[in-house]
Every structure is written in structure tokens, then in C-alpha cells.
Amino acid sequence: MGFDQYHEPPEELPPATRTFARLCASLTEEAEAIGWYEQRLAVETDPEAAAVMRDAIGEEYKHFSMDLEFLLRRSPTWREIAQGVLFKTGDIVEHGEEAEAEAGGENGGDYSEDGSGSLGIGSLRGATR
Amino acid sequence: MSNHLLRSHAPISDHNWQTLDDEARDRLGVALAARKMVDFSGPHGWSHSATNLGRIDAVGSAPCKGVTALQRRVLALVEVRADFAISRSELRDDDRGAADTDLESLDTAAHQIAVAENRAVFHGWPEASVTGIAEASPHQGLQLGNEPGGYPRPVASAVELLLRSGVAGPYALALGNEQYKRVVETAENGGYPLLEHLRKIVQGDLIWAPGVDGAVVVSMRGGDFLFESGQDLSIGYLDHDADVVRFYLEQSFSFHVATPEAAVPLKA
Secondary structure, eight states, X not given: OOOTTOSSXXXXXXXXXXXHHHHHHHHHHHHHHHHXXXXXXXXXXXXXXXHHHHHHHHHHHHHHHHHHHHHHHHOHHHHHHHHHHTTOOSOHHHHHHHHHHHHHSOOTTXXXXXSSSBOOOOOOXXXXX | OOOTTOGGGSSOOHHHHXXXXXXXXXXXXXXXXXGGTSEEEOOOOTTOOEEEEEEXXXXXXXXXXXXXXXXXXXXXXXXXXXXEEEEHHHHHHHHHTOSOOOOHHHHHHHHHHHHHHHHHHHHOBGGGTBOOHHHHOSOOOOBOOSOGGGTHHHHXXXXXXXXXXXXXXXXXXXXXXXXHHHHHTOBOXXXXXXXXXXXXXXXXXXXXXTTOSSEEEEEOSSSSEEEEESSOSEEEEEEEOSSEEEEEEEEEEEEEESOGGGEEEEBO
16 A cells, blocks of 8 residues: 555645545545446346345445545536536536536636635645744 | 636736745745644635534524524634735736746735734634634643743643643644744753754644744644634735736634643743
């Protein structure tokens, strides 16, 4: 186990970005687990084992959803695009293109990391002076 | 997409925004002492207005017979803002690549808003319903004194008080402007830096805390002091004329003390 979720030197990253990266890594792991359980269920012939795995994949759905919701709360632009895509009927790609165009137009002069206009300072625990 | 900061309305370039944000971030990161010592929740956004305290007040009467009522108690967030103005010619020079853009007005605003946050957290702000760490502490009466050589004794007493109250470490020591300066420039007998001696006593860091009167020893175990951020520190656009663009630094927050005995103030 290393610190693979960091693409940049962790000590140079603000705490909020480190937390965001951890949840991104967690989201990836949950998605992988869902994929694995789908494969196992597809080949499992023992109904009792399949029932256990169906219960387990439900946990992964929950974890994935919680991770995603956390990340969307911290990233308004991502949230805005997701709102244009998720839980809709119709053409997924079309919805995606439209949502991206709407979110990516005028950004309000906001070049902050999370789209809120904030300087992204957050907690400074661990920083000393 | 635009929000209440109205950043897209400012007549400045992307590069200018980057310069202003970077400068503010640098200045604030040094001076925001409270955030180095207390728990931070959020940011919950500009529309977040109150902190849930989990407490209730009785409601004296009910609208009709047969019902009773209780009212939730919340801590309203306070909006804090510091205005500043930047010369448009300086901003144009910034676009040309000037490395010495005059941002003094921003620096002053950043320092002021950091001091306001530090003072609110450590000494309270009654008009904004904020009780500070130092005033909430039941451990009153310790004096730091004027001689930095005498600081180790009251700091050690403060740590001992915390231990006796069952408050675990590690601890940190927030020092006001003058006290920090004295500590940094003082070496004890034998040349051992006072800074290092105090670090060993608190088993933690010494933190420069502009706005703090004297010093405060604080437990860093967590869960004792809660800072809730609505909109975290941000730069917004106010207005402009031919010569200057006016901006403001702003944030909304609440603060409350969950464990008053987890800190010891040391009066100057």
C-alpha cells in the first residue's frame, strides 16, 4: 500500500485536495469491486453463494454512491454536469454533451479548484509556522 | 455559471485573477492560526446559514390546547468581509509579466480578515454569538509575564492543568505577535533556543497567531473546538472606475467550543 492516489507530491497538496484524491481512489475501488462481483455472479452456480454475493454487491453500490455524492458536493461543476446526465431517460451521450456545454460556458471568472470561487484554504491542521 | 462573488464581472484577466488568488492564499496561509489548531468542517457553501447545536429551547406557549413545542437552537454563521482595491495600471503590468505587482491593499485585507478569524476563535465575538477558546476556558489566572525567559514555567503549568483535567495531547501553543517575536529571538542559558524548549514542553508546535492576546495552550486531540465554514475565504468583485478595481475578501463561518477545559489561556 503506497500513496498512489496522489499524482503530485502530497506535501504540496492542500488538505482538501488530498481528501478529494482519497475519495476518488475509494470510488475507483468500489467500481472495481462491483465489476468483480458481476463477473462472479455471472459464473456462480451455487444459489447460496450467489445470494451472499448479491448481498455483497449491494454494499458496493452503497459505498460507490456515497463516495460519488461526497465528490459531487465538493465539485460544483462536476455536480452540474452529473445532474444533466444521471437518472434521465434518452440518449446518454447527448445529455452528456449538453450538460458539459452548459457547465463549461461562462465560468463566472471562477478559477478555483471546486468551482465555488473559494481560495480552497480549508483546514490548516498539520501546517505550522 | 456565476455566483454571488460576481468574479466574471470584474474587468480583469484570468492571469490577474490567478495573481490575486495566489497572493491571498499565500498571505492567509501564514496568518490563519486558528485553522491550524481547531477542527474544520465544510465548506458548506454560501447558502449555509446555521450550525446545528443539537440543543433546544422551550417555547412558552402553544397555538392551541393539546400540543407542546420545543425550538431548535442553532448558531448563525457570521459573514466577514475585508475590502481592497488594486490599481488598474498595476493589473495591466501584471499581465505584461511584472513580478512585483503592488498588492499591498490585498495583503492588508488578508491580514485583517485572518486577525478577525483568529480573534473570534480565541477571544470570542459576542455580537456575532461567538464564544472564544480563551474566554470559555475554566483555567483562568495563569500569566505569561513580560520576560520570555520566564515563559516555560506558565506553559508547563498549563500543560499540567490540561493533563490534570484529563485532556490528552498533543498540545500546541498559539502566541500573539509580540510573544512570538520574543520567543523566536530568545536563547536560554547555554544558548538553547526558547522556541525548542517550549516545543518540548507542549509536545507540539508553536504557532504565530496574530490577533491573539498573550498565548493559549490548546489540545490538538480533536473534537474540542469546532470551526464551521459556509463559504470559505474567497475574493469577490465589488466595482471599478478608470483607475482602480475594488474587490473584497469574504467568508462565512461559525465557531463553538465543545470542551472548554481543553485549552488554557496565558495572559500577557
